[in-house]
Amino acid sequence: MNVKILCVGKIKEKFFRDAISEYSKRLSKYCNLEIIEVSDEKTSENASDTEISLVKSKEGERILKHIKEKDFVIALAILGKQLDSVAFSKYIENLGISGHSSIAFVIGGSLGLSDEVMKRSDYQISFSEMTFPHQLMRVVLLEQIYRGMRIMNNEPYHK
Template identity: 80%
Template structure:
């Protein structure tokens, strides 16, 4: 299985990068993982709804360029389906059984994902009703994919 984490913006904080790198390294035992970053757009603090939509659309266009027709796209969205780690593992396992061998997880920038990216997604998942910094979300996502793989292989992992 090939897993791509597609996200907006670069991570500046070393501790986030180190955590992501560690989980990507651990995941290499189970699947091929790549992290692809697209540039984020500058946004003023008092941006209007129109300006916010323009920013999300520009970032969305950049994201969509990295998605192939055969990719199964999972968008991280606050209104997506919530599931526990075991259900998430089963979800990924079922995708593999269905022949979906290229999974793309999409994390938007600080303003979220454009409507076009959400429309292109095959599934939307939410890790919480809370809002997390998109940098931290990359760490959480990498860890949950790793946990899912361990669960799939019936390997021990803390609960």
């Protein structure tokens, strides 16, 4: 299985980079992992709705350039479906069984994802109703993909 994580912005904090590196290494046993970072747009504190829409649109264009036609796209969105770890694992496993060998997870920037990216997504998932920094979500997503792979392979995982 090919897993692609498309995300807006670079990770500056060493502790996040270390965690991402560790989970990437662990996942190499289960899938081909590719992490693609697209640059974020600078946004003023008091940005208007029009400016926010423009920022999301520009970031969205950068994301969409990396999505291939065969990719099954899962957008991380606060209004997406919430799954527990076992259900998430089964969902990913069923994608593979049904012929989707390339999955692209998309993490937006601080303002979220553009309408164009949301329209291209095949599924939307939410990890919580809370808002998390996109740097932290990258770590959480990698951990859940790793946990899901272990569940799929009937390997022990921390409950």
